[in-house]
Amino acid sequence: MKKITKSEKETSAFADDFAKKLKGGEVLCLIGDLGAGKTAFTKGLAKGLGVKNIITSPTFVLMKVYGTEKNKKIKTLSHIDAYRLESGQSLEEIGATEYFEDKNAVTVIEWADRVKDIWPDGCIKINFKILDNDNREIGVT
Numbered sequence: 001m002k003k004i005t006k007s008e009k010e011t012s013a014f015a016d017d018f019a020k021k022l023k024g025g026e027v028l029c030l031i032g033d034l035g036a037g038k039t040a041f042t043k044g045l046a047k048g049l050g051v052k053n054i055i056t057s058p059t060f061v062l063m064k065v066y067g068t069e070k071n072k073k074i075k076t077l078s079h080i081d082a083y084r085l086e087s088g089q090s091l092e093e094i095g096a097t098e099y100f101e102d103k104n105a106v107t108v109i110e111w112a113d114r115v116k117d118i119w120p121d122g123c124i125k126i127n128f129k130i131l132d133n134d135n136r137e138i139g140v141t
């Protein structure tokens with residue numbers, strides 16, 4: 001599935017809708033250059049899941065875990081930023097990969113192409129392409 005968004009707001013709204021289709025246990029592997037919209041997508045996803053906290057990029061901490069409100073199935077959003085990594089080893093070490101098995105959690109990995117070694121079977125790949133200043137192509141496979 002491919003979607004072109006014309007603003008950050010549209011990317012966020014797309015992710016908000018996308019969140020509503022998730023059942024829990026999904027791992028979303030986000031791939032795309034700096035500024036392509038991975039964090040914007042994650043913010044919309046969080047909103048759609050019922051996370052009330054402000055989502056900030058976890059670049060300096062590898063992972064942030066958020067609780068949801070008013071969501072019967074999905075209780076946790078785990079947000080990973082693999083920008084600085086060359087493999088998933090340190091994510092294994094801090095227990096980040098344990099959320100992959102949690103049926104009441106959704107995991108989002110920014111810069112997921114850096115940690116292909118830990119991609120679980122059936123993870124959802126989401127590619128972000130910068131078309132120009134405000135247009136992004138988002139491909140879900």
Ligand code: ADP
Nearest residue numbers: 005006007008011034035036037038039040134
């Ligand atoms: P990433 O996490 O992939 O590095 P961010 O989501 O942090 O990217 O930043 C995306 C930047 O691009 C923001 O400054 C945002 O305002 C801008 N932008 C422009 N058009 C779009 C769009 N269609 N979707 C998402 N972000 C967009």
Ligand code: MG
Nearest residue numbers: 038039057110
């Ligand atoms: Mg980001």
